[in-house]
Every structure is written in C-alpha cells, then in structure tokens.
Amino acid sequence: MDRCLNREAALERVRTKAGQTEEKLSQLYKWKSKMEQKFELSEKTRQEFEQRTEEAEKALRGKEDEVKDLKKKLRQAKEDAVNEYRDSEALLKELGGSFLQGFDDALRQIKKAYPELDVSMISVSDQDQTSALPVASDNTEDLFGDEAAQGDGESAMPKEIPVADAKKVD
Numbered sequence: 001m002d003r004c005l006n007r008e009a010a011l012e013r014v015r016t017k018a019g020q021t022e023e024k025l026s027q028l029y030k031w032k033s034k035m036e037q038k039f040e041l042s043e044k045t046r047q048e049f050e051q052r053t054e055e056a057e058k059a060l061r062g063k064e065d066e067v068k069d070l071k072k073k074l075r076q077a078k079e080d081a082v083n084e085y086r087d088s089e090a091l092l093k094e095l096g097g098s099f100l101q102g103f104d105d106a107l108r109q110i111k112k113a114y115p116e117l118d119v120s121m122i123s124v125s126d127q128d129q130t131s132a133l134p135v136a137s138d139n140t141e142d143l144f145g146d147e148a149a150q151g152d153g154e155s156a157m158p159k160e161i162p163v164a165d166a167k168k169v170d
Contacts, residue, residue: 099124
C-alpha cells in the first residue's frame with residue numbers, strides 16, 4: 001500500500017505540476033497573441049512611416065526643383081532689368097547730366113589754369129544736345145583700351161594744332 005500511496009502522491013504532484021504548466025502555457029498563448037498584435041501594429045506603423053517619409057522626400061525634391069527654377073527666373077529678371085535700364089531714357093539723361101557736370105568742371109579747370117584764354121564760346125547749353133547713346137559692348141577694354149577710337153572724328157582735336165606757349169601769350 002505504501003507503493004500505491006507513493007504513486008498517488010507522485011501522481012498528484014504530476015497533476016499539480018501539469019495544472020501549473022497548463023496555466024503557464026495558457027498565459028504564454030495570451031502573451032504570444034498580444035505580442036503578435038503589437039508586432040503587427042508596429043509593422044503597420046513602420047510601413048506608414050516609410051510611406052510618409054517617401055512622400056515627404058518627393059515633395060522636398062519637388063520644392064528644391066521649384067526653388068531652382070525660381071532662382072533661374074530671378075537671375076533672368078535681374079539681367080532683363082539691367083539690360084532694360086541700360087537702354088532706357090532715364091539712364092541716358094543721367095549720363096548726359098554727368099557729361100554736362102564733367103564738361104563744366106573741365107571748363108572751370110581750363111579757366112583756372114589759363115585765365116587769359118577766352119572759353120566763353122565753348123558751351124553745352126542743353127542736356128538734349130549731349131550725345132549719350134547706349135554702348136553695345138559690356139567690356140570696358142573696348143571703350144577705353146589703346147586701340148579704341150576716341151571721339152567721333154569731328155569733335156576730336158586735330159593732332160596738328162600746336163599748343164599755345166604760355167611765354168608767347170604775355
């Protein structure tokens with residue numbers, strides 16, 4: 001009978017252990033189910049995040065292209081504005097005014113350097129008489145280089161006119 005009692009006690013321990021194992025297994029199945037749901041949710045969130053990131057990158061590339069196009073248009077508009085101003089009447093009038101100021105300044109310097117010289121006949125009385133015209137070249141070497149033509153050929157001083165000697169004028 002002792003054997004039976006030992007076997008029944010062992011059987012009871014095994015049954016208790018089996019009950020505990022089944023309970024743990026049931027908890028593990030529940031835990032596994034929750035973890036699978038969390039994994040699916042995190043996987044879905046990751047996919048949505050990747051999709052949004054890709055859409056944001058596409059939008060960013062589109063905006064970068066738009067910025068490049070706008071910069072090109074801005075540069076072109078600046079160039080057009082500069083070219084338009086170069087050919088405008090306002091610039092020509094401004095240049096004519098500067099020419100007249102320079103001319104008057106040159107006459108004052110001549111009168112100061114040569115007080116005996118009569119320069120009353122030399123004048124530019126009206127700004128409209130100035131011949132400020134737009135220049136086709138942007139390169140100043142074309143305008144002021146050694147090979148550049150000075151004057152219009154008519155108003156330039158001829159080279160064969162002798163310079164008055166200050167001692168003879170006395």
